[in-house]
Amino acid sequence: MYALFHDYQNIMKQLSINIHYTEYASTDELNEADRLLLLKAEEAVQSAYAPYSGFMVGAAVLLDNNSIVTGNNQENAAYPSGLCAERVALYAASAHYPDMPFKAIAITAKAKTFTIASPVSPCGACRQVMAEYENRAKTPLKIILRGETGSVIVFENVSQLLPFVFTSEQLNP
Numbered sequence: 001m002y003a004l005f006h007d008y009q010n011i012m013k014q015l016s017i018n019i020h021y022t023e024y025a026s027t028d029e030l031n032e033a034d035r036l037l038l039l040k041a042e043e044a045v046q047s048a049y050a051p052y053s054g055f056m057v058g059a060a061v062l063l064d065n066n067s068i069v070t071g072n073n074q075e076n077a078a079y080p081s082g083l084c085a086e087r088v089a090l091y092a093a094s095a096h097y098p099d100m101p102f103k104a105i106a107i108t109a110k111a112k113t114f115t116i117a118s119p120v121s122p123c124g125a126c127r128q129v130m131a132e133y134e135n136r137a138k139t140p141l142k143i144i145l146r147g148e149t150g151s152v153i154v155f156e157n158v159s160q161l162l163p164f165v166f167t168s169e170q171l172n173p
């Protein structure tokens with residue numbers, strides 16, 4: 001009995017994952033391209049349609065040809081019919097430039113009733129969609145996050161935000 005228990009102890013492993021990201025104290029510390037992309041996301045916030053949550057999100061996708069496609073959240077009285085800013089932007093970018101890799105996405109937000117002082121983080125579904133395009137293009141998709149004020153955090157690729165991601169390789173190993 002003791003031997004069996006002992007074997008289990010040898011089989012089980014407790015592992016951990018480290019994720020890496022960079023924090024910038026302000027947008028002034030960003031490089032020109034990242035600062036511009038964030039600015040485009042901030043502009044997109046202004047035309048979000050978020051009458052139910054009052055939480056307006058903007059996203060801007062930088063493509064390999066240096067085009068920028070923006071999106072914002074689109075809400076609906078039938079709540080699940082709405083869509084996040086990130087997916088509005090990513091799907092629009094893919095619709096207009098079907099074979100163009102995406103280099104970066106900047107995401108920011110503004111709330112009706114309070115100031116968002118820390119970076120906003122994309123939901124799980126949007127991370128999965130980012131992973132799809134990153135995997136399709138075989139090129140890292142940088143993610144730049146900021147609230148209305150304060151610091152900026154930057155992830156160099158989607159796997160930092162979504163470990164153990166499900167990809168098409170698992171459908172066709």
Ligand SMILES: [Zn+2]
Nearest residue numbers: 084122123126
């Ligand atoms: Zn989302």
